[in-house]
Amino acid sequence: MIIAERKPFEEIKNMIAGYKRILVVGCRTCVTICWAGGEKEVGILSSQLRLQSGRNGNELSILEATVERQCEKEMVTQELGDKVQDIEAILSMGCGVGVQTIAEIYEDKPVFPALNTAFVGMPEREGLWIEMCAACGDCFLDRTGGICPVVRCAKGLLNGPCGGTRRGGKCEIDPEKDCAWVLIYRRLEKQGRLDLMRKYYEAKNYRKVKRPGKIEALEA
Amino acid sequence: MAKPFRETLKKKDFIVTAEAGPVKGSNVTNMVEHIELLKDKVDGLNVTDNQSAVMRYPSLGTCLLVKEHGGEPILQITCRDRNRLAIQADLLFAYSRGIDNVLCLTGDSVDVGDHKEAKPVFDLDSVQLIHLVHSLNSGKDMVGNELDGGVDYCIGASATPSADPIEPQLIKFDKKLDAGVDFVQTQAVYDLNELKRFMEHTRKMDGKVKVLAGIVLLVGAKMAMWMNDNVPGIFVPQHFIDEMAEAPKGKGVSRGIEIAGRLVRQIKEERICDGVHIMAIGREERVPDILEAAGI
Amino acid sequence: MSMGTDNKIIAFCCEKSAYLAADRAGRMRLYYPDNVRIIRVPCAGRVDALHMLRAFEKGAAGVLVMGCQEGACQHLTGNLRAKERVRYTASLLEEVGMDGARVKMVNLGPDMAQKFVRVVKDMAEKIKER
Numbered sequence: 001m002i003i004a005e006r007k008p009f010e011e012i013k014n015m016i017a018g019y020k021r022i023l024v025v026g027c028r029t030c031v032t033i034c035w036a037g038g039e040k041e042v043g044i045l046s047s048q049l050r051l052q053s054g055r056n057g058n059e060l061s062i063l064e065a066t067v068e069r070q071c072e073k074e075m076v077t078q079e080l081g082d083k084v085q086d087i088e089a090i091l092s093m094g095c096g097v098g099v100q101t102i103a104e105i106y107e108d109k110p111v112f113p114a115l116n117t118a119f120v121g122m123p124e125r126e127g128l129w130i131e132m133c134a135a136c137g138d139c140f141l142d143r144t145g146g147i148c149p150v151v152r153c154a155k156g157l158l159n160g161p162c163g164g165t166r167r168g169g170k171c172e173i174d175p176e177k178d179c180a181w182v183l184i185y186r187r188l189e190k191q192g193r194l195d196l197m198r199k200y201y202e203a204k205n206y207r208k209v210k211r212p213g214k215i216e217a218l219e220a
Numbered sequence: 221m222a223k224p225f226r227e228t229l230k231k232k233d234f235i236v237t238a239e240a241g242p243v244k245g246s247n248v249t250n251m252v253e254h255i256e257l258l259k260d261k262v263d264g265l266n267v268t269d270n271q272s273a274v275m276r277y278p279s280l281g282t283c284l285l286v287k288e289h290g291g292e293p294i295l296q297i298t299c300r301d302r303n304r305l306a307i308q309a310d311l312l313f314a315y316s317r318g319i320d321n322v323l324c325l326t327g328d329s330v331d332v333g334d335h336k337e338a339k340p341v342f343d344l345d346s347v348q349l350i351h352l353v354h355s356l357n358s359g360k361d362m363v364g365n366e367l368d369g370g371v372d373y374c375i376g377a378s379a380t381p382s383a384d385p386i387e388p389q390l391i392k393f394d395k396k397l398d399a400g401v402d403f404v405q406t407q408a409v410y411d412l413n414e415l416k417r418f419m420e421h422t423r424k425m426d427g428k429v430k431v432l433a434g435i436v437l438l439v440g441a442k443m444a445m446w447m448n449d450n451v452p453g454i455f456v457p458q459h460f461i462d463e464m465a466e467a468p469k470g471k472g473v474s475r476g477i478e479i480a481g482r483l484v485r486q487i488k489e490e491r492i493c494d495g496v497h498i499m500a501i502g503r504e505e506r507v508p509d510i511l512e513a514a515g516i
Numbered sequence: 517m518s519m520g521t522d523n524k525i526i527a528f529c530c531e532k533s534a535y536l537a538a539d540r541a542g543r544m545r546l547y548y549p550d551n552v553r554i555i556r557v558p559c560a561g562r563v564d565a566l567h568m569l570r571a572f573e574k575g576a577a578g579v580l581v582m583g584c585q586e587g588a589c590q591h592l593t594g595n596l597r598a599k600e601r602v603r604y605t606a607s608l609l610e611e612v613g614m615d616g617a618r619v620k621m622v623n624l625g626p627d628m629a630q631k632f633v634r635v636v637k638d639m640a641e642k643i644k645e646r
Contacts, residue, residue, distance in 0.1 A: 040566060047566065055614070155300075155329060155345070157342070157345040160388055161392060163326065163380040167384045169384070175449075184388075200351075200399070202351075203352075
């Protein structure tokens with residue numbers, strides 16, 4: 001799922017400076033799971049903004065809301081519908097897709113992102129999310145025992161490790177990080193499928209997904 | 221005029237190459253000095269390409285200087301800074317100016333260099349780069365278009381005999397040999413038994429490729445330890461660190477030269493591989509001393 | 517919204533430990549400042565960063581989260597989670613320019629009436645200084 005992180009408070013504060021009536025809107029899907037923009041985080045950020053404006057003697061009234069999925073226009077209008085009328089600006093705690101969806105629906109309102117959308121990943125354990133997929137549109141996982149070299153190899157190599165692998169099979173750029181190709185080697189060896197790693201793979205086709213990506217279903 | 225490297229590879233018994241590291245700037249004075257000093261003492265002079273992801277005068281530029289001064293240049297191309305178009309274009313240009321040896325490298329990550337916020341390219345990896353050079357050598361670009369004026373490169377690859385674990389590295393290395401490589405320059409070698417095992421493997425895969433063992437000059441125990449932590453692909457074993465630490469004050473470099481000389485001599489006498497590639501980073505002027513200490 | 521001018525302290529008290537300690541202090545006639553409002557919770561782990569922030573919004577000048585001693589939590593890790601949340605809330609306060617020391621985690625046993633009184637008095641002192 002999409003993993004995001006809340007922007008530094010200073011940055012958010014500066015974005016909404018001058019506005020007196022704002023809507024802070026979160027999302028119940030990806031950003032809830034990574035503790036960045038769910039209902040609770042909306043509450044916390046709103047509380048902080050109120051405390052802060054109170055200290056500065058500024059006027060700030062905040063309306064809080066959370067959409068099931070901020071990237072779906074119907075869900076956004078269903079949840080926010082008439083709430084936006086008296087609002088001067090919207091602070092979205094959704095991922096980049098959510099922010100843009102809201103900006104498109106409420107075109108006359110300034111919309112600000114409270115989060116930095118970081119990557120596609122998963123929770124390795126409570127409170128730790130790691131990137132797993134580059135959304136490259138040309139999935140290679142059948143050839144690497146299910147370990148993605150595009151993301152997990154720092155250089156995105158397709159034919160084996162670089163010469164900079166640290167002793168013990170750690171990555172050149174981070175002694176705490178495993179070299180993806182060593183992981184791939186070990187997994188394929190376990191499965192007796194090292195022939196996959198011995199094959200030569202040609203240079204990646206970066207046009208598999210023409211950016212900005214677009215996929216249209218035949219049934220549409 | 222220096223002999224073409226590909227001829228030397230075929231004919232000479234023990235091959236010696238060295239590295240010239242470019243300057244960070246446009247002042248080529250020191251580089252020219254190093255080139256003049258080394259050009260007749262080695263069979264080929266590599267020029268690094270933004271080594272360790274530190275921005276410097278380009279390999280291509282310095283290779284032209286080597287050529288101008290009568291040396292035999294070995295162009296280094298990494299995949300870190302250029303995409304497939306730029307790489308092909310550079311290879312066409314280099315060849316048109318008389319450079320016909322190229323070492324194909326992946327390239328150190330931007331994170332270890334001095335421009336850590338740069339966008340790394342890595343459009344290709346080193347194996348794909350070797351295939352690319354073969355394409356150009358056969359008169360076509362990478363996508364099959366005919367070239368008006370081809371190239372004929374002598375192709376080199378790198379290897380890391382001291383990698384741990386070694387198996388994934390060897391699998392990739394075999395792909396390079398399979399693609400067709402004329403010479404190999406390895407990363408720093410300090411354990412000759414490791415080198416022997418690596419050579420056993422290599423000879424099984426390809427009886428003809430010439431392998432030059434990488435020799436990195438140590439200048440101090442601290443420097444050796446720093447390299448272990450910070451320079452990709454280098455591992456200095458503890459006993460050499462100790463030997464360096466025991467050197468009297470101010471004699472660190474001399475001890476390093478002794479060690480390097482010893483390694484080169486042993487590799488030559490035992491015919492472990494086909495030659496050496498000497499990397500005296502920042503101390504190019506000491507390369508002749510190493511050769512002397514090795515009895516070459 | 518008042519900004520803690522009456523120096524109110526909100527004390528979230530775990531019913532297995534701090535609440536009992538507070539009660540004991542009362543029965544032992546140990547006096548503590550009367551601007552303390554005690555909120556009974558089933559476990560310190562029930563208290564969230566949002567509860568603490570809202571307490572400040574409603575006018576608290578200091579917040580105490582009081583739970584069992586480490587290792588003694590009936591819910592095993594409730595007091596440990598509370599400790600982390602207090603730390604997190606302190607950083608949230610710092611972000612808005614408030615002193616993170618206004619929120620504090622306290623561990624005690626059900627009979628530690630004196631400790632209860634002491635930490636409350638300490639917090640009252642601290643918030644007076646600002």
